[in-house]
Amino acid sequence: MDNSDHSLDIAISGMSCASCVTAVENALRKIPEIKSASVNLATEKAHVALKEGMPFQPQTILKAIFDAGYGAELLTHTHSLKHHDDESANGIRIVMAILLSVPLIIPMLISLAGGQWNLPVWVQWLLATPVQFYLGAGFYTSAWKAIKNRTGNMDLLVALGTSAAYLLSIYMMLQGHEHLYFEASSVVITLVLLGKWLEKRAKRQTTEAIRALQKLRPETARVKRLDAELDIPLQEVMIDDMVIIRPGERIPVDAVIIEGSSHVDESMMTGESEPVSKVAGNKVIGGAVNIDGMLLVKTMAIGAESTLSRIIRLVEDAQTAKPEIQRLVDKVSAVFVPVVIVIAFITLLAWGLYSANWEQAILNAVAVLVIACPCALGLATPTAIMAGTGVAARYGILIKDAKALELAHSITQVVFDKTGTLTEGKPVLMAFKAVDGNDQSLLELAASIEQNSLHPLAKAVVDQLQSLGSSPAIASDVRDVAGRGLNGKVNGTVIYVGNQRWMDELGVSINTLNDLALGYKNAGNTISWVAKGNIGAEPTLLGMLAFGDQIKVSSSKAISALHDKGVKTLLLTGDNSISAARVADMIGIDEVLAEQTPESKASSIASLRKKDTVIAMVGDGINDAPALAAADVSFAMSSGTDVAMHTADITLMRSDPSLVADTIDISRRTYSKIKQNLFWAFIYNLIGIPLAAMGLLSPVIAGAAMAFSSVSVVLNALMLSKWRPTNKR
CATH class of the missing domain: 3.30.70.100 (Alpha-Beta Plaits)
Structure with missing residues (x-):
């Protein structure tokens, strides 16, 4: 291939x-x-x-x-999460190990209470041997593989330590001693097996985000073919297939609605709790739930190319990738096991030669081997990354790699594009004013002419009229005059809707509303004019329409949340300086760089990075791609272009800028968990190994401590699953 x-x-x-x-x-x-x-x-x-x-x-x-x-x-990308060990089988093995080990530890407990009782030595041997060589066989297999590869691992330490305790007990049994150490070898193996089992169960919870996303895939889809409705397996659905979705069903494919209307719950993909209204022409995402209407949709994406598959792939990739801090841990782990074996050998010689008590020397060396656990070091970073990226995905924040999550905690300045990022990205009718004061009539006439136009300004006029509960009248002879506007007849009167250049060409005087229009224009709005006229007569002005890009409701809160975290903000836009300054003032942005080209946006980001700061860029368009690539951390709105989303490190599944501050928050919490885990993993070994070498820890206590260290690291990382975005707390 x-x-x-x-x-x-x-x-x-x-x-x-x-x-x-x-x-x-x-x-x-x-x-x-x-x-x-x-x-x-x-x-x-x-x-x-x-x-x-x-x-x-x-x-x-x-x-x-x-x-x-x-x-x-x-x-494969459609492969479900696998667990290579059968949990129920492992559970049975642990129960067997406990049942065989408990009788061995009872005499020790009785002696601690002041009593005296020992099992016959042959019974101790019968109980310990299956634990050592049958239930603990996996340690020997793994240890032998490590030796063949000239490496060391945790299982090698356990195999060496427990074998030493077991063989010492055999030697002492043959010498006629009654006090043996079979309980040390058996209980250590039991505790390590139990620790691994608990660790695996805890690790399963760190993958719950992906597991939940995978459950969103329906197994079948109802497809309309040759006027018949067929329930077929999802993998047999093809592009352009017509799929029927009933109320309450999960949408099986990415599609566009052909017939019907409904409300759709997309919360598992976007984190948006409110159902979204969908009508013919709108897109729907596979995995979302159709709430209350029958839909006929046309399939647009299937399999690995669907939105849900791409989301799962992004989260899995982020959880597999390593941040820089983990690479340092890996270097330490590579030499950890050989160093521990050397320390255990030194402990054996030191105790044996100093005290001449080789029995105690062996036990102390065993304790060193058992307590030294590189497992906690290995789990410290990835479990935190998995938990952090998983919970972020649950609330609509898709982090592509661990490096972005690690770096986001240190962001010092966030640079925003304006259109589509802080604003809705589509024109809205901000104001309309009639010369005669009848504003409603002006709006109705303009909407009548523009109701069938595909131009964004025309749609804004029609949407505004419909929001007021009115409908446009029927217009005739409507024509589109390129670069100028539209005209047509309403009730026999010719109506013109267009720009100032057309009004000048038609001889229409705009003096009556020119001052008002100039104010809106200086604020960054687009102006259209409405005039009427009949054949043989000069058209006259009816009124003015002012269009603007509406600021998102969440933009002010987003900027405020960043300021609360000590992060500076900057607006970087291709719009004119007046419009940019107005938006910045309204939502509280610190700095503005306006009238930027895509190239100058990228160079501006590069200049900011030279100031020893960590710069994040937030955008949604093709023109933002160079700037996104130039930033330390880049965010793309899912409502934007595919180019922006492919370039960005982090995709925000809701078109909500406040998710930027939430991303920084989860990054800081995740990085804090990583540091906590690494601290305790290192401290555990720095304290535990010397104590064991000094004879202050028995092998049994060392085994329990080792098992606890791994489980505690995973459980600490799982605390991240309780995180909630600011608006969900």
């Missing part, structure tokens, strides 16, 4: 800690066709980018991973 501009996702099984991640990544990076490889312990997936133009077979990757000692399976 030709892998031009291609990437692959692979499910990895058998990884136990950050050292395993390093081993898999090293194996992948040795393949010449691979440009980059990133392995995520929390998702148990690898994301591989391939070099352009080189022929390549996916089996090469799978073999490299297998040779490194791990399982691998190629994933």
Whole structure:
């Protein structure tokens, strides 16, 4: 296959800690066709980018991973999340381990209470052996793979530590001792198995966002073919198929409405809680719920090209990618296990030579091996990234990669485009004034002429009249005069609607309303004029129409929220300086750069970045793409062009600028969780290993602490799932 501009996702099984991640990544990076490889312990997936133009077979990757000692399976974009271990089977193994280990620990508990009782040594051996070599077989398998690959992992430490305790007990049993350490080896294995099981269950919750999105895909669609209605599997639906959607059903495909009207719940994709009104000509998103009307829609996108699939892909990619802070952790983890083995060996020699008590020396060395857990280090960053990107996606913030999420916490200035970002991006009739004072009549005449026009200004006039509860009259002989406007007859009178140039050509005097019009024009509005006339008579002015781009209701709140976070704001627009200044003043933006070209927008962003600041750019149009690419972090509105969304790091599924401040908020919280997790993971090892080496921790306590460290890191990251955007709190 030709892998031009291609990437692959692979499910990895058998990884136990950050050292395993390093081993898999090293194996992948040795393949010449691979440009980059990133392995995520929390998702148990690898994301591989391939070099352009080189022929390549996916089996090469799978073999490299297998040779490194791990399982691998190629994933497709429609692949559901897999869990390679059967949870129920693992649960049974843990119960068996507990039942076999509890009798071994009872004598220790009795001795702590001041009593004295021991199981017969042969019973201790019978209980401990299946735990060590049957239930704990996975540790040996994983450890052997690590040794073959000349690497170390958590399972190697557990296998070495528990084997040492088990063999010491065998030796002492043969010497006739009754006090053995089978409970140490068995309980450590049981605790580690339990910790891994709890960790997997906790990690499942970090993928709930993707799981919820995947559940939005209906399995079938009702398609209209040859005047018959057929329920067919979703994968058999084709582009341009006519699909029938009944009230209460989930929309199966991205489509455009051909017949019908309804309200649609798109909250799972956009985070918008209010249902959206949809009529013929509007687009609908696969996965949304049709609430109250029958719809006939024409399929526009299916499979991997649908909006829902692209959203899932974006979230998965973000969860697989690594931020810079994780790369440092990976470097530490690569040398962690060898260093721990050296410390354990030094502990063994030091205690054995100093105290001549080799029994205690072995136990202290075992405690060092058991408590040293690179698993917590490996999970600290990816679990926080997964939880952060997942909860953000739930509220309509799609973060493409972990780098954007990591960098967004340090944004110092946000640069906004105006049209479509802070404003609605479509003209609205701001004012209309009749010469004779009959404004309603003026609006009705203008709407009558423009009701069938596709021009945005014409639509604004008709929408305004309809909002007042009126309908336009029927007009005849309507014609479009290019570059000027429209004219036609209403009740036998010729009506002209157009620009000032046309009025000048027609000889229409606008002096009566010129001062009023000039005020609106200086405020950045577009002016149209309405005149009437009959054949043989000079037309006369009827009135004026002023159009503007309405500021979004949420824009002021968005700017205020950014200011509250200490973030500066700047308006960067191609509009004239008067219009730009008016918008900036109304919503409280700090600075304005107007009359910008796409090229100058990009150079302005580059200049701002030179001031040792982190710059974010928010836009929605093709002309914003260069500036979005030039920014440190870029945001695109989903209501904008595909070019902007493909260029941007973060897509806002609602056309709401306040989501920018929410993104910074979730980024800061996620980064805080990463730092907390890494702090506790490092501190845990910095304190635990010396205590174990000094003989202050038994292997059993060390095993419990190790299991707790991994679970606590995941649970801390899951606290992010409680995050809510400002308007949802």
